[in-house]
Amino acid sequence: MKIKSAQDSRTSEIYTVKELLTLPDNSEILSHLVCMHCGCLLTLTHASQNQAAYLKTRNGQNHNPTCKDYFEHEERKELLVTGKIVNGRLDSRAVNKRLKRMRQLLFNSKDGKTVAAKPKPKDKPQVNGRTTPHTRRKAVVRVIPSTDPQIALVDDTQSGHVRMNYRAINELSERLVGQTVVTGGYATEVKLSADQEHATIVLEFEKATLNVRLRPDIFQYQIGLFNRVKKLGDKLHSLRKQPEVVALLEIGVDSSGNLEAVLRDETTITFDDRPLSIFISTAK
Incomplete structure (x- = not known):
């Protein structure tokens, strides 16, 4: 950040x-x-x-979000008032686990049954957790879960326990507004505002449509994200089939009162089970 x-x-x-x-x-x-x-x-x-x-x-x-930055500052204030932590944290492994689960539910089911998950890889040996100028902190994503997660703290053991809602686009409702959900569909187009201040990825699934917005405060601090989304829009016109998209998205309402979603972090969305940067360079 x-x-x-x-x-x-x-x-x-x-x-x-x-x-x-x-x-x-x-x-x-x-x-x-x-x-x-x-x-x-x-x-x-x-x-x-x-x-x-x-x-x-x-x-x-x-x-970055693993530092005690703005979001945690707000949480500490909230904690003093309510006694509850209002925002959860998911590390990169926990995010990928939820994305793969949603991908199975949406695109890999057979006869109404989900495909069995692959066996979990063996845990890598733990590394000394001490932070020095030459060590990198594990990427952590801020989410707003379906419950007040008193155990959703910023550490490797408890961050994975944040409860999430898994919903197809046609199952989203207003009661989910303000929460982060795992959802997905087929990417059909990318819309750019005239002033290029906003970008929108349009997802469809079983005749339902969801606009996934990138606001300036999101794509401006993730270097190159806005340009990658523009390239995605060009790519969608030439692909033989629409890419399968799954993502962790924050549900909101647009100015017309329609449901929309906000993409908070590029690491929380995949296209055909690939990150955006890899997808736009390899998809045909």
């Missing part, structure tokens, strides 16, 4: 990257920058020939 602004820990003043670049290198402000959501120490890295200026955490880690 790109960090667009930082806070002076002494004065609580908030500065954007552009404002910070106007400060002299010996400014005291630059040595007291913290994340305004979680308090991580931040460093300003000046622009180079190949990269724009940016803010990063002091230990070189990406400032």
